[in-house]
Amino acid sequence: MPDPFAFDLAATDGDARAGVWSTPHGDVRTPAFMPVGTAGSVKGVMPEQLAAIGSSQILANTYHLALRPGADVITDLGGLHAVMSWEGPILTDSGGFQVFSLADLATMTEEGVRFVSHVDGSKLFMRPEDSVDIQAKLGADVMMCLDECPPLPCEPAKMADAVDRTTRWATRCRDRWNELDRLTAGGDPQALFGILQGGVDPAMRARSAEGLLPLDFPGYAIGGLSVGEAPAEMYRTLEATTPLLPREKPRYLMGVGTPADLVNAVMRGVDLFDCVMPTRNGRNGSVFTSGGVLKIKNAVHARDTAPIDAACDCPACRRGGAGAFSRGTLRHLFLAGEMLAPILLSLHNLRFYHRLLADLRAAIERGEAEAFAAAELAKWGAGANVAATNPPPGDPVRTQNGA
Ligand SMILES: [Zn+2]
Structure with missing residues (x-):
């Protein structure tokens, strides 16, 4: 049976890649940006308008949809494609980032994450297995593993714990995904991506890759960036991380970023992006x-x-x-x-x-x-005023040989 999530590299130029990524709901030509539909809608934009302006894949947030209206309600409404009136591919995050972004409302143990709902104060306990179950009910083409995304800067010992827990949780997510895959044979296949953590330390990124690559996910995300570090640090981290990832699978940089970030990341081998920045x-x-x-x-x-x-x-x-x-x-x-x-x-x-x-x-x-x-980044230099995540003046475009 052909791989429903095959990724074909149509061209490469240095580390930059042009690919065609297959999904059960259509192909995505990469590099590609996914508009964010947090609560099941890209705010204010009709699905046909999204398609007309070139959106091929969109993203929705597991944590928000699990709280409201609830994964079972989404299932009863026909799944996320019906709810979002979107025939193309959809990706759901795992809820892991909300532990970071809603830190006051979340506590983490080895077993999972306890959230206090920002909607009504009710409690939600999400184990890695629960995150996969919820995402299976939502029915997106791509699910993400529950991960631990520590804020930066982070003590080395604490970062190592986060990397290792992310690996253990990814194993639990993959095991649950394999079970579900057998149980729901006949439905649309869903892919599960692993998420690398490790902050801006290349050794920690390597440790994360060592833990996750044997699990053989259909794609890999780079998480834990654009969380307060300088853009140049993020770019250096990408340079150290993408060579660790399988060439024949898509690479997704989560929650990034400015136009300059996108260009810099593609030049370092990234294929997929999402960010609230353009709509917000x-x-x-x-x-x-x-x-x-x-x-x-x-x-x-x-x-x-x-x-x-x-x-x-x-x-x-x-x-x-x-x-x-x-x-x-x-x-x-x-x-x-x-x-x-x-x-x-x-x-x-x-x-x-x-x-x-x-x-x-x-x-x-x-x-x-x-x-x-180089021509694009020159437009987004010191005067471009794209807030704190813009590259500092003089941040060079990385050349193919890393000079
Ligand atoms: Zn315009």
């Missing part, structure tokens, strides 16, 4: 353009008749042609509290991310990834 920033009036970041609510745009970006083909910009929304109009809609404004800016930012990776993919196929990356 869009809802807050901040857009990515070919000229840098633009704050649409600023007074300077009050009578600005230009679109956000005349080079953009999104529903807001329309390449600056007929029907394009001007910056002045969008500013007015934001200040008037009109819901159309955050929707349009979310669409614009997602389109920006998808186009960036599609253009980078084309450059990889032409063997011009390095020149493309």
Whole structure:
């Protein structure tokens, strides 16, 4: 039987990869960015709009859906593809990151994680096996292992404990997944990805890879980054980590990042991304353009008749042609509290991310990834104003030989 999650490398250029990843709900051309639909919806954006702007795979959050409406309810509603009205591939996270992001509401033991619901204060105990069971009920194409994601900086001994626990939990997740696979034969197959931890220490990343690779997951994620470390540290960590991973399987960098992060990570061998940044920033009036970041609510745009970006083909910009929304109009809609404004800016930012990776993919196929990356990163230098996760001035584009 053919592998339902086959990953074919169409082209490589240095460490950068252009792939085609098969799933039961269609192919994903990588590198690819997954919009985040935390509660089962990419906020404010219709599924057909997502498809039109180039989204191929989307992400939903296990922790949030387990609390509300509950995994059994999702099953009764026909599964996550029906709930999200999305025919393409879907990935669910495991809940592990919420232990980090909702630290006040979570306690961890070897057995699992106890959450106090941020919705109604009720208690949820999630073992690794429970995370897999919940994700099986949600029915996404890809499930993630429950992991321990320690905040950075982290004491070496504590990091080693987190890496080793993540390996033990990955073993439990895989065992449960294998059981379910037998029990639910006939349904759509689901893949389970392992998550590497280890912070920014190459030795810890190697320890994590040593523990996880024998478990032979269909794909591997790099977790525990973009949690407070400097971008240059994240890039160095990726350089040390991706060579440890199997060449013939997809590599997913979780929760990252800025446009510069995406380019830097693809140049270091990453295939898949997710991040709330394009939609969250869009809802807050901040857009990515070919000229840098633009704050649409600023007074300077009050009578600005230009679109956000005349080079953009999104529903807001329309390449600056007929029907394009001007910056002045969008500013007015934001200040008037009109819901159309955050929707349009979310669409614009997602389109920006998808186009960036599609253009980078084309450059990889032409063997011009390095020149493309250098030109893109020059736009996102010191003046680009993309908050703290932007690379510092002078952070070099890594060349193929690591110079
Ligand atoms: Zn646009």
